[in-house]
Amino acid sequence: MGYLVTLLTIICIYTMLTASMDLILGYAGLFSFVHAALCGVGAYSAAFVMLKLGWGFVPSALVAFAATALVAQATAMITVRLDEHYFILGTFCVGNVILSIFENWTDVTNGTSGLYGIPVASLFGWTIAPGAPYLVFCVALTAMVLAVKWRLVSAPFGIALQAIREDEIVAAVLGHHVRHVRTVVFVIGAAMTALAGVLLACYLRYLDPTSFDFPFTILIWAALFVGGSVGTVGTVVGPAILVLFPEALRFVGLSGPHVANVQQALYGILLILLMMFRPQGFFGHHSVR
Amino acid sequence: MKIMTGSGIALCVVAALSTTTIAAAEDTTPIKIGLSQIASGVAADYWSRQVNKPALLAIDDANKNGGVNGRKVVGILEDNQGLATTGAAVAHKLIEIDHVNMIFVAPTPAVLATLPIAETAEVPVISTSISPKVAQSPWGALAQPPADRQGEAYAKFVIAHHFQRVADLTGQSDSDTIASNAFKSALTKAGIKIVDAETYEVNAQDFTAQLTKIRASNPDCFLIQSLSGATYGFILKQMAQLGFRPPTILTYYQIADPQTRKLAGDLVDGVYFIEIPVDPEWNARVFRPRMGYDADGNGALAYDAIALYLDAYAKSGTDDPKKIRETMLNYQGYKGAVGAWGYNGQPVTQVQYRVSRMKPGGGTEVVP
Amino acid sequence: MSELAQLVLNGLANGAVYALMAVGFAIVFNATHVFHLAHGAVLTFAAYCFYLLVAVAGLNLYLAVPATVALSALFGCFIELGIYAPLRARGAGSAGLMIASLGFLLLCQNIFAIVFSTDVLTIRSGGLAIFELGPLTVTSLHLADGVVAIVVFLALQAFLTRTQHGRAIRALADNPQLAPVVGIEARRTYVMVMAIGSGLASIAAVLLTWDLGVQPAMGFLIVFFSAVAVAIGGHGYLPGALVGAFVFGVLQQLATWQLDSRWQNGVTFAAVLVFLALRPQGIFGARLNVRKA
Numbered sequence: 001m002g003y004l005v006t007l008l009t010i011i012c013i014y015t016m017l018t019a020s021m022d023l024i025l026g027y028a029g030l031f032s033f034v035h036a037a038l039c040g041v042g043a044y045s046a047a048f049v050m051l052k053l054g055w056g057f058v059p060s061a062l063v064a065f066a067a068t069a070l071v072a073q074a075t076a077m078i079t080v081r082l083d084e085h086y087f088i089l090g091t092f093c094v095g096n097v098i099l100s101i102f103e104n105w106t107d108v109t110n111g112t113s114g115l116y117g118i119p120v121a122s123l124f125g126w127t128i129a130p131g132a133p134y135l136v137f138c139v140a141l142t143a144m145v146l147a148v149k150w151r152l153v154s155a156p157f158g159i160a161l162q163a164i165r166e167d168e169i170v171a172a173v174l175g176h177h178v179r180h181v182r183t184v185v186f187v188i189g190a191a192m193t194a195l196a197g198v199l200l201a202c203y204l205r206y207l208d209p210t211s212f213d214f215p216f217t218i219l220i221w222a223a224l225f226v227g228g229s230v231g232t233v234g235t236v237v238g239p240a241i242l243v244l245f246p247e248a249l250r251f252v253g254l255s256g257p258h259v260a261n262v263q264q265a266l267y268g269i270l271l272i273l274l275m276m277f278r279p280q281g282f283f284g285h286h287s288v289r
Numbered sequence: 290m291k292i293m294t295g296s297g298i299a300l301c302v303v304a305a306l307s308t309t310t311i312a313a314a315e316d317t318t319p320i321k322i323g324l325s326q327i328a329s330g331v332a333a334d335y336w337s338r339q340v341n342k343p344a345l346l347a348i349d350d351a352n353k354n355g356g357v358n359g360r361k362v363v364g365i366l367e368d369n370q371g372l373a374t375t376g377a378a379v380a381h382k383l384i385e386i387d388h389v390n391m392i393f394v395a396p397t398p399a400v401l402a403t404l405p406i407a408e409t410a411e412v413p414v415i416s417t418s419i420s421p422k423v424a425q426s427p428w429g430a431l432a433q434p435p436a437d438r439q440g441e442a443y444a445k446f447v448i449a450h451h452f453q454r455v456a457d458l459t460g461q462s463d464s465d466t467i468a469s470n471a472f473k474s475a476l477t478k479a480g481i482k483i484v485d486a487e488t489y490e491v492n493a494q495d496f497t498a499q500l501t502k503i504r505a506s507n508p509d510c511f512l513i514q515s516l517s518g519a520t521y522g523f524i525l526k527q528m529a530q531l532g533f534r535p536p537t538i539l540t541y542y543q544i545a546d547p548q549t550r551k552l553a554g555d556l557v558d559g560v561y562f563i564e565i566p567v568d569p570e571w572n573a574r575v576f577r578p579r580m581g582y583d584a585d586g587n588g589a590l591a592y593d594a595i596a597l598y599l600d601a602y603a604k605s606g607t608d609d610p611k612k613i614r615e616t617m618l619n620y621q622g623y624k625g626a627v628g629a630w631g632y633n634g635q636p637v638t639q640v641q642y643r644v645s646r647m648k649p650g651g652g653t654e655v656v657p
Numbered sequence: 658m659s660e661l662a663q664l665v666l667n668g669l670a671n672g673a674v675y676a677l678m679a680v681g682f683a684i685v686f687n688a689t690h691v692f693h694l695a696h697g698a699v700l701t702f703a704a705y706c707f708y709l710l711v712a713v714a715g716l717n718l719y720l721a722v723p724a725t726v727a728l729s730a731l732f733g734c735f736i737e738l739g740i741y742a743p744l745r746a747r748g749a750g751s752a753g754l755m756i757a758s759l760g761f762l763l764l765c766q767n768i769f770a771i772v773f774s775t776d777v778l779t780i781r782s783g784g785l786a787i788f789e790l791g792p793l794t795v796t797s798l799h800l801a802d803g804v805v806a807i808v809v810f811l812a813l814q815a816f817l818t819r820t821q822h823g824r825a826i827r828a829l830a831d832n833p834q835l836a837p838v839v840g841i842e843a844r845r846t847y848v849m850v851m852a853i854g855s856g857l858a859s860i861a862a863v864l865l866t867w868d869l870g871v872q873p874a875m876g877f878l879i880v881f882f883s884a885v886a887v888a889i890g891g892h893g894y895l896p897g898a899l900v901g902a903f904v905f906g907v908l909q910q911l912a913t914w915q916l917d918s919r920w921q922n923g924v925t926f927a928a929v930l931v932f933l934a935l936r937p938q939g940i941f942g943a944r945l946n947v948r949k950a
Contacts (some may be wrong), residue, residue: 006381010374031752078934084751085692089888090933092881093926100923103461112463114373116401116422130409204373206401208463211373218759225756250367250382258771260329260368265767271760275744275753288753331874334774461919488919494869497667498913498921505660519777523869529784531663532794548776552870554783 005135007243009203012138013196014239016145018223019232020192025221026229026286027153028185029165031084033217034075034091035193037098040212042068042194044102044109047118047201057121057128057202064194071098072190076183095214102209114208121202130203138199145192146232152188161185162230162286222267225274228284237283319361320602322348322595323383325376325394325403328368331492332517335546339588340417341366342580343626344393347595350575357603365389373402380406390610391415391598393591397463404429413614415594417587419464424636430618431637432594433587434565436464439541440471442563442642443512446539448479456508456535457486458499458524465514472512484508491516496524497531504533511535518543522552529556537561542586542645545653558649561656563642565590568628576626589626590640597623597631659792664910670799672906673806674861676899678879679886680810681857683898686887687830688850692755695736696883697876698765699855703729703862704871705769705778712780726859733855736761737848762876769873779870802864809860810899813853817895826850830893885929891942900940905929 017039024030042064049055049063071094079090102109109115121128121137128137152158163171164178172178201207219242227238246263279287324344327336348364356362365387369376376399383389384406392407394400397418404426407414414429419436423429447455455476459469473483485506487499503511515521521544528534542564543549550557565586576584576592584592601617618632633639644656678700685693706728710721740757749757785796817823829836829846837843865875882905883898890901905925912924 001385003378003381003385006378010378029752031755078930082933082937083892085686085755085884086888086892086933086937088692088755089881089884090930093885093930093933096926097923097930100920100926104919104923112461112466113420114398114401114463130405200374204377204402205405206373206398208373208398208401210371210398218763221756247378247382258329258333260333260370261767261770264329265764265771268760268762268764268767271763272740272757275749275757275760276747279749279753288756331775331872333770334776487913488917488921490922492874494875495671495909497671498664498910499918501660501663501667501910502913502918504663519870519872522777526784526868530787530794530796530799532787532789551779551782552777554781556784 002131005132007247009135009138011236011240011243012135012142013199013203014220014223014243015142015236016196016199017193017220018227018239019146019149019235020189020196021220021224022229022231022235023149023152023161023185023192024189025224026231026284027158027161027165028182029084030080030182030186031088032091032186032189033088033214034095034098035220036212036214036216037095038068038072038190039193039197039200039216040102040207040209041071041098042197043201043207043212044115044197046194046198047115047207048108050119050201051115051117054119056125057123057198061195061198064198065191068190068194068197069187072187073183076186080179080182080186092214095217099209099213102212109207109209112209114206115201116206118201118205118207120205128202130205134203138203141195141199145195146235149192150232157181157185222271225271225279225281225288228281228286229288230286231284234281234283238281317360319363320357320599321363321365321387321389322598323379323387323389323392323394324364324366325369325379325383325392325399326366327371327396328366329370332371335517335548338580338582339585340395340591343576343584343588343591344595346576346579347592347599351596351599357599358606362599369394369399371396371398373398375399376402377406379403384410384412390602390608390613393595394418400429411610413598413610413617415598417590417594419467421467426636428614429636430614430632432590433638434640434642435637436467437471439464439563439642440468440473441475442644443468443472443539444475444479446561446563446644447476447481447510447512450510450537452481452510452537454482454484454506454508455510455512456484456503456506457512457514458496458503459486459488459514460491460516460520461488462491462516464516468514493520494523496527500524500527500531500533504528504531508535510537510539512539514541515543516541518546518548519552521546521557522549525549525553525556525560539563544647545585545645547582550651555649557647560647562645562647564645565627565640566643566655568626571626571628584626586627590638593623593625593627593630596625661911661914663793664914665907666793666795666799668907668910669903670795670802670906671909672903673799673802674864675879675882675886675906676806676902677809677857677861677864678883679890679898679902680813680895681854681861682880682883683887683890683895684813684826684857685850685854687893687895688826689741689847690751690833691741691758692751692884693854694755694758694880695740695761695765696854696858697880698762699729699733699736699858699876700862700865700879701765701769701871701873701876702732703855703859704866704875705773706859707863707866708778708780708871712778722863725863726856729855729859729862730852733851733858734848736855737851741847741851742844762880766873766877773871773873775873777870777872780867785868798864798868805860805864806899809857810895813857814895816853822846822849826853887939889929889932889939891939894941897939897941904940 024032045067046060046064049060075094079087082090160176223238223242228234345364348362351362367379369379380403391413393415394403395418397420400416400418408428416423417433421435423431459465485503538560540562544562567589601620602613605613605616645653682696707725710716785798787794787796825841886901886905887898890897909925912921
């Protein structure tokens with residue numbers, strides 16, 4: 001029971017990350033490689049005030065939003081000007097800088113030893129016990145984030161995003177402030193990842209830099225492409241598949257030192273096959289072009 | 290602080306009832322040991338050789354000797370990828386699906402993610418990681434000397450040999466950083482100068498910038514910390530590239546891994562290192578014939594950690610995990626892969642490091 | 658002072674290997690517009706080939722090196738014909754191609770790990786012959802790296818400017834819409850470009866493997882470094898990729914000068930970001946790295 005609850009909790013957190021990636025990559029066409037690092041900024045800032053100042057969930061989440069939004073704004077200012085491919089490189093560079101800070105700013109992050117003993121989430125004085133209560137909490141917040149996203153993309157903002165993604169010159173001619181819109185969507189997406197980070201911190205009760213490295217961002221990309229970009233169902237289905245599939249493998253009796261390599265190799269093949277035969281993923285409305 | 294009411298409590302109760310881990314008091318149910326370890330990534334093959342396989346060997350040997358009071362021992366190995374998130378999922382799976390009696394887990398991110406879960410479920414955790422947090426948990430036990438003891442061992446060598454200008458190259462990892470800090474404070478207390486301290490990224494292959502700076506500081510003793518034989522190989526080669534060979538080099542026992550000599554050749558000769566003493570008789574009789582290679586400190590400790598737990602289980606005559614853990618921590622007279630070994634009542638192993646040196650042409654020799 | 662000079666020298670030595678990779682990446686990117694992350698897989702493939710030919714089959718270097726280059730070129734053609742071309746035929750754009758390229762890199766990395774294990778496999782052990790220039794030291798291999806990088810690059814430039822195929826590649830890179838009109842067949846040229854790019858990667862692989870051996874994940878970081886080098890040098894200009902690679906190599910070393918070396922990565926990439934913020938078109942680029950809107 002607890003095992004299933006754990007997996008569902010992780011799926012919720014990954015859904016939040018995939019939904020925000022959908023905004024940034026699916027709708028806006030920005031290949032962000034700094035997603036996991038931004039999640040880490042949210043997680044560490046919240047964990048720091050929870051641990052050192054004893055703050056509750058809501059104030060800590062607000063700190064996480066602020067810190068991540070600031071970093072995202074700075075990132076966008078440099079990278080949004082860059083060509084599509086150099087955006088990836090720009091965010092790759094930012095990711096490296098952030099990871100370096102996680103490892104070396106030991107006064108705040110405790111470096112490679114990590115932050116241990118993060119308190120259980122407490123909402124206005126009520127503790128949310130780990131396990132099923134926390135899962136309910138995560139589901140509620142994830143639903144809220146998905147609702148916000150849906151509202152955002154149904155509004156003219158969402159149409160502007162897609163127009164810019166398809167042809168930025170035409171969009172600019174039609175009056176869209178391309179850089180401004182891209183920056184806004186990047187910061188909003190970053191705020192969602194910050195929330196996911198706070199949930200992750202309260203769930204694991206322990207943070208270390210290796211949790212926010214580039215393979216994690218690649219996992220979120222894979223979740224988005226499998227589930228399908230530009231859509232809501234896909235952002236839930238994708239993470240669900242990518243979390244449950246490796247766990248299911250544990251029960252098939254495969255063992256030995258190379259099971260994980262087989263799994264990763266399958267991800268690689270999956271990405272190739274998806275691009276070949278189903279670029280819109282299972283439930284997406286937009287083919288990755 | 291109030292816990293969420295209503296269905297929240299109902300769910301909690303259901304979850305708690307189904308996660309009970311105290312085994313039924315039947316004499317034939319097997320003892321299950323959960324192994325949450327690395328089985329993928331850059332270190333996968335080393336980890337398999339010197340952690341996973343030795344642990345499984347210990348389980349095998351226990352079964353050969355009649356199991357625990359006649360009960361079979363089963364090892365369940367799961368890959369935690371060295372990460373906290375996967376470590377948490379593995380811990381839940383081992384506890385709630387497999388109903389393991391004990392979890393043997395490393396490295397540090399996975400252990401620290403496992404601890405809160407194991408504490409709630411009252412499952413003992415044994416680890417060869419070096420994080421002191423494991424020993425602070427009421428259910429944890431550290432089978433490897435904690436990192437500060439490592440740093441002190443290095444410092445002892447330096448102080449004993451009266452070196453005056455010491456340099457330190459450390460990797461960005463939990464253990465290396467803690468050991469390095471302990472090393473530096475011990476030396477400062479003894480009044481020995483640290484002329485340069487540099488750090489490298491764990492998976493780096495190029496250390497020339499750090500080594501150039503250390504070369505310029507002209508040390509008489511150079512401490513190099515790493516958790517990988519290949520990294521030692523690269524570092525020694527790049528030192529030679531820079532024409533840099535200090536009079537004394539001190540390292541960790543990974544220098545004796547075959548990969549180091551494959552890369553660095555005889556640049557490895559004469560290098561000192563601290564190691565967990567592996568009993569050569571045990572290695573020759575128990576380990577080498579079945580595995581085909583020698584056990585190093587990690588392998589020996591992995592074996593002993595499991596074997597001592599099983600011996601304590603048998604001796605305790607109960608299934609109560611608290612009592613078994615008590616018996617294990619206070620167990621006297623165990624002799625295994627590292628010779629005479631135990632916890633001496635503390636949740637931290639009492640094994641001590643000794644200093645050895647790489648012999649020209651191969652092999653190692655203990656330095657008195 | 659000599660410490661600084663040694664750091665610069667180290668950076669140039671590393672930069673030479675990055676240069677071969679960066680120019681290979683750039684030539685593929687310029688002509689085909691694919692963000693060819695699988696370039697890292699080609700590097701690793703070439704490294705394992707070289708290892709097998711020399712350490713396992715015992716071939717001598719005069720045979721092993723050309724064989725490695727040839728096999729890698731074929732591997733590059735396979736990637737083009739087996740993955741990129743079919744994708745283009747199905748209407749995939751640069752994003753889809755990049756993701757498939759990333760997928761292929763992941764696939765290869767893990768297949769190598771399964772087949773060869775994650776241990777480092779070596780061809781030779783021990784140090785290299787070194788030369789001392791005053792307080793500075795440089796290895797014979799590093800000198801070779803630098804010479805090879807320059808020579809290969811000059812040969813490539815000669816090929817691109819003086820031969821018909823070379824001009825076809827440049828035409829396609831310059832103006833993909835107009836090139837077919839004058840009879841340059843895109844598909845064949847893509848295959849040629851991939852073969853050349855992969856050949857360059859294989860030379861880098863030989864130089865790396867000779868000293869540091871081979872391991873499955875060696876391509877992952879290096880391909881990103883080469884892409885960064887191309888960004889620094891400026892899009893669309895091959896000498897830019899060469900210069901960008903040397904700059905990046907030196908930057909990595911200088912990031913530790915007068916600073917605690919634990920910040921090496923952070924400082925290196927922060928410097929790259931500052932540079933891209935101030936000059937997004939790179940050193941030689943003419944406003945080509947920048948979005949048009």
